Amino acid sequence: MWITDAAVSVEGAGIAAAPAPTRRGRGIAAGALGWVRDRLATTPGRLVLISILVVVGAVVFGAIALGAEQSRERAATAARLQTERLLVQAKNLYTALSDANATVATGLLSGGVETAANRNRYVNDLAHASVALSNLTQEAGTAGNAQAALRTIAGQLPTYSGLIETARANNRLGFPIGAAYLRQAALRMTSPSNPEGMLPAADQLYRVEAERLNDNYRTGTATSALVTFAAASAVALILLLLAQWYVARISRRILNVPMVVATVAVAGVSVWGIVGLVNAQNALSSAQRNGSDPVEVLSAATVLLSRAQGDLSLAIVSRGTDTADANDFDVVKRVFERPGGLLAEISALARRTGTTAAAQKFQTDYPAYQAKAQTVADREGSGDLKGAIGLAPQASAISERLSLDLAEQIDAAQGRFMRAAAHATSAFGGLGFAIPLITALAAVLALVGLRQRINEYR
Amino acid sequence: MKRPLLHLLGLALIAASLAGCGASSDHALNLTLDALDTPVAKSTPYDEPTVKCNNATVTASLRPPATLPAPGHMPAGSFMADIRQKGHLVAGVNAGAYKFGALNPGSGNIEGFEIDLVNQIAKAIFGTAKGHVLLVALTVPQKIPFLEQGKVDIVVDTMTITCYRRTKVDFSAVYYDAQQRLLVPLGSGIKSISALAHKPVCATTGSNPIEVMKAMSPQTRPIPVGKSQAIDCLVAMQLGQVEGISTDSSILLGFKAQDPNTEIVGPSLKAVPYGMAINSSHRDFVQFVNGVLSKLERNGTWQQLQANWLRNFGQLESPPTPRYDG
Numbered sequence: 001m002w003i004t005d006a007a008v009s010v011e012g013a014g015i016a017a018a019p020a021p022t023r024r025g026r027g028i029a030a031g032a033l034g035w036v037r038d039r040l041a042t043t044p045g046r047l048v049l050i051s052i053l054v055v056v057g058a059v060v061f062g063a064i065a066l067g068a069e070q071s072r073e074r075a076a077t078a079a080r081l082q083t084e085r086l087l088v089q090a091k092n093l094y095t096a097l098s099d100a101n102a103t104v105a106t107g108l109l110s111g112g113v114e115t116a117a118n119r120n121r122y123v124n125d126l127a128h129a130s131v132a133l134s135n136l137t138q139e140a141g142t143a144g145n146a147q148a149a150l151r152t153i154a155g156q157l158p159t160y161s162g163l164i165e166t167a168r169a170n171n172r173l174g175f176p177i178g179a180a181y182l183r184q185a186a187l188r189m190t191s192p193s194n195p196e197g198m199l200p201a202a203d204q205l206y207r208v209e210a211e212r213l214n215d216n217y218r219t220g221t222a223t224s225a226l227v228t229f230a231a232a233s234a235v236a237l238i239l240l241l242l243a244q245w246y247v248a249r250i251s252r253r254i255l256n257v258p259m260v261v262a263t264v265a266v267a268g269v270s271v272w273g274i275v276g277l278v279n280a281q282n283a284l285s286s287a288q289r290n291g292s293d294p295v296e297v298l299s300a301a302t303v304l305l306s307r308a309q310g311d312l313s314l315a316i317v318s319r320g321t322d323t324a325d326a327n328d329f330d331v332v333k334r335v336f337e338r339p340g341g342l343l344a345e346i347s348a349l350a351r352r353t354g355t356t357a358a359a360q361k362f363q364t365d366y367p368a369y370q371a372k373a374q375t376v377a378d379r380e381g382s383g384d385l386k387g388a389i390g391l392a393p394q395a396s397a398i399s400e401r402l403s404l405d406l407a408e409q410i411d412a413a414q415g416r417f418m419r420a421a422a423h424a425t426s427a428f429g430g431l432g433f434a435i436p437l438i439t440a441l442a443a444v445l446a447l448v449g450l451r452q453r454i455n456e457y458r
Numbered sequence: 459m460k461r462p463l464l465h466l467l468g469l470a471l472i473a474a475s476l477a478g479c480g481a482s483s484d485h486a487l488n489l490t491l492d493a494l495d496t497p498v499a500k501s502t503p504y505d506e507p508t509v510k511c512n513n514a515t516v517t518a519s520l521r522p523p524a525t526l527p528a529p530g531h532m533p534a535g536s537f538m539a540d541i542r543q544k545g546h547l548v549a550g551v552n553a554g555a556y557k558f559g560a561l562n563p564g565s566g567n568i569e570g571f572e573i574d575l576v577n578q579i580a581k582a583i584f585g586t587a588k589g590h591v592l593l594v595a596l597t598v599p600q601k602i603p604f605l606e607q608g609k610v611d612i613v614v615d616t617m618t619i620t621c622y623r624r625t626k627v628d629f630s631a632v633y634y635d636a637q638q639r640l641l642v643p644l645g646s647g648i649k650s651i652s653a654l655a656h657k658p659v660c661a662t663t664g665s666n667p668i669e670v671m672k673a674m675s676p677q678t679r680p681i682p683v684g685k686s687q688a689i690d691c692l693v694a695m696q697l698g699q700v701e702g703i704s705t706d707s708s709i710l711l712g713f714k715a716q717d718p719n720t721e722i723v724g725p726s727l728k729a730v731p732y733g734m735a736i737n738s739s740h741r742d743f744v745q746f747v748n749g750v751l752s753k754l755e756r757n758g759t760w761q762q763l764q765a766n767w768l769r770n771f772g773q774l775e776s777p778p779t780p781r782y783d784g
Contacts, residue, residue: 094494108563171563175716176554177696178563180689184697190498203494210487217482285482293486300490317563318687319553319597328499335493345489382609383594385553389566 043250044457050243051450055443058266061236062439068228069273069435073428075220076284080421083213084292086139088414090209091299093132093153094202098306099403100125101189101199104164105313106396108171108182109389126161133157136205146208149201156198160188179318186314190307210296220284220424226277233270236439240266240446247453258449262442269438276427283424290353291417295410297345302406304342305369308332309399312373316380316388326377333370358412361405369398501686504599505664511621517731518783519631520741522749529585537743538583541611546592547583549576550604550613553595554689556712557767558616561595568593571767572614575633575734575751578759579612582750602626605737612747613735616708618666628740629733630747631780633760636706637726638667641713643695650724651704652678659683660691660700667705670728680704692717706730714771722772731778752780 039045103122107114137150163185171178189199219225240263248254308329315325336342343366350359372395379388532538541547551568552559559570577587584590594610601617604610605627616636619629640659642648651659651671655678661667663684671682683700685691691703692713703710707730710722734751736744754760755777764774 113564170716173716174562174564176556176560176712177689177692177716179554180687180693183687184690184693206494207491210491214482214484214487221482223481288482293483296486296490300493303494304496317561319595323597324499324501331496331499335496340489342489342493345486349486383550383596383600383604385561385568385595386566386593 042457044454047247047250047450047454047457050246051447051454054239054243054446054450057236057239058439058443058446061232061239062435064232065229065236065270065273065439066432066435068225068232069277069428069431072220072222072225072277072280073425073432075216075218076280076421076424076428079213079216079220079284079287080418080425082139083209083216084287084417084421086136087206087209087213087292088295089132089135089139090202090206091295091410093129093136094199094206095299095302095306096125096129096132097153097189097198097202098303098310100129101186102306102310102313102399104167105182105186105310105317106392106399108167108179108317109313109392109396113172114168122164126157129153129157146205149204149208152196152201153198153205156188156196156201160185160198163188183314183318186310213292217284217288221281226274226281229273229277230270233266233273236266236442237263237270240442243446243450247450251453251456256449256452258445258452262445262449265438265445266442269434273431273435276429276431280424280427283420283427287417287420287424291413291420294349294353294413295417297342297349298406298410298413301336301342301346302403302410304332304335305399305402305406308373309396312376312395313392315377316385316392319385323381326381329373329377336366353413353416355409355412358409362402362409365398365402365405369395369402372398503664503686506620506622509620509622509625511624513621515781515783516621516624517619517629517632517733518781519629519733519748520745521782522745522752526582526746526749526753529582532583533742536746537611537740538746541743542583546590547576547580547612548592548594548610549579550594550596550601550610550615551576552615554687555616555709557715557771558708558712559614560712568595571634571763572616574763574766575754575760576612576614578754578763579747579750582746601735605735608737611736611740611743615735616706616732617735618706618730619733620666623735626738627735628738628744629735630744631751631782632731632733632778633751634708634732635775635778636708636730636732638670638704638728638730639707639710639722639726640724641692641695641703641705641710641720641722642701644719644721646701648702648723651680651702651727654680654702656681657702658700659702659704660685660694661703661705662686662688662691665705666728666730671704689713692720695720708732711768711771715768748780748782755780 036049039049100122103118103125107118107122110118133150133153136146137154163181167178167181167185169178170181188197190197240259244256244259244263247256247259311325311329311332315323315329318325334341343363346359346362347356350356372391376388376391376395379385379391527533527536527538530542532542551572552570553561553568555570555572557570559568559572561567562569573593576593577591580587580591594604596604596610596613596615601613601615602623605613613627614633617623618636619632623629640648640651640654642654648654651674657680659671659680660683661671663686665684665688668682668684671680674680680702683691683694685694688703688705688709691700691705694700695703696717703713704727707722707726714720714722734747736747751760754763760777761774768774
């Protein structure tokens, strides 16, 4: 019997809400039980109980549904307005620093006086890095390791650029110590053994921001939120339907207009909510799959291409006691070319996002770069520095094309992210207001409907 | 009355299945972070084994022929004839020892005292060095393997004659008597390495100068600081990280030439004789090179070349006295 079940659940609620079983508490619990028992004895009493049940149910399940909707909406909004933007800043910082390092090494190759274009590129890189750094400093806020990484970069960048200018001045004079200063500066960038390295710090920041964005995606597309929302809506509807069934049974009227309206309103907002959540989820997922996924992979490619170009140049200008730079060039090459590596992922993403035509330029320039770089590296490895220096500009020209092309693809992916993320947040449109409003309305309507029946017994 | 319930159930099922297709994925993120975290290839410090031999005779080389063959007329079957045949002398040289052998960033050429000596040897074979010299810039670990594999005919690369290296290759007579000495900032008042006891003094990691400093008495011993290349020591001294540099006088002269605010002080801590390394199967070429060196030193060319490169940076050396064992 439905009514017994409902009564039992009310009884249960009364017990659960009771304070700890002290003597006095037990007295209150016993009193409440007695009150419920009295109400159960008469039909109007039962209607009063049902009214309470419907209102409590509407508030509780409305709140649960709202909570589920809000967790997703907050995550999607954060992804759109905050975390992805910070990821882009972290990416800008990372790529600007690594490009500066490669640019300056390549510039020293071109002889005593580097080209104006090369010098401007380095200056722009430093400017971009500084802008990204100040943006991140304002907002990265919370995570302790992010703060430490920001301090590292802010502290090292002036020293780095000072070393670079010393390298330039010495190089203009034809002094080999110029290349040594370059290497010293590069160490401040890259050294894995140097905890103060700027690129490891940039990597740290990038990781923090990428993971924050990923958390937003996870929360914003969480199945649990959708299931919770659907279940809460269903339970609220079932409560309303049961109340109407009981009312219909005890009275001769099949339809109780206010309660029917309440049911329709709750059903409407449930369907709206589920459609909205599913749409938002699909849009957010598209923001990730077509937007920020390519942004991440392409920016990793940008950083690693700069590293390769820096290795290629450093191997020539600053010949050490070993071939670490040349080895590192090969290490980077493998990261691109191994199965499931960056190249494969870039192709897969281009297919996924329908941008294979735009990605074609990269796919043809990359092997051209490797081939040219190989001839430079071969000359260098066999000790023909003049030959290597002569060919190096051809390799660096392709490298520059590659990074411009990657930047274009990143911009396009960023555009796709912005559009999809805007869809995701607009899909929630108004749900945050509608859910509490309609829940309250439904509760009031149900009360009005039940009140009509209760009044019949006065 | 049951129908709305069924509809709701259906709706929930549809919702759950839709949830599956829009789920977020960590794949691209993980791939990105893995790629970015690729460790930088490490440098491996170069270290040569220590071999004992008679230090008094380690610099002795093969006696030159009584008369040098005329340029362009190398004896048939000799290695010099082979070199002449292929059209150029392939010499392994240093690209970072300023004034001895260093890359000129302006021209892309490698220049210095040692390069001029290579040109003189080429001139003795071909009659002119122009178009007959191929310079190969070597890293330290490449010197001996490149000779052994025949990739270079000769190595003239601030290369000290040591017992270990003599087991691998032949050396010409000494062509430059470098000394391990000390470079300090000008006006520091430091007159010798004993004034730098317990102070940081720089040299190439794993190099002989580090061993020499370590072997000093604990009261006068400086704190040796190793850098992967000697030139990194000059950077360290300019940045105030070390108070002196102790290495070959030839290298220190090059440093002084790049930084006039330094001076070379103190006595020689160790003799560092430089020889030209040649594959040990080319004894005729060793003898020929010794003959050329002896002639350059006797006719004043050696002195002139040294003066061209080093006159402004310190006391010029006299040509070394050659020792021959055959």
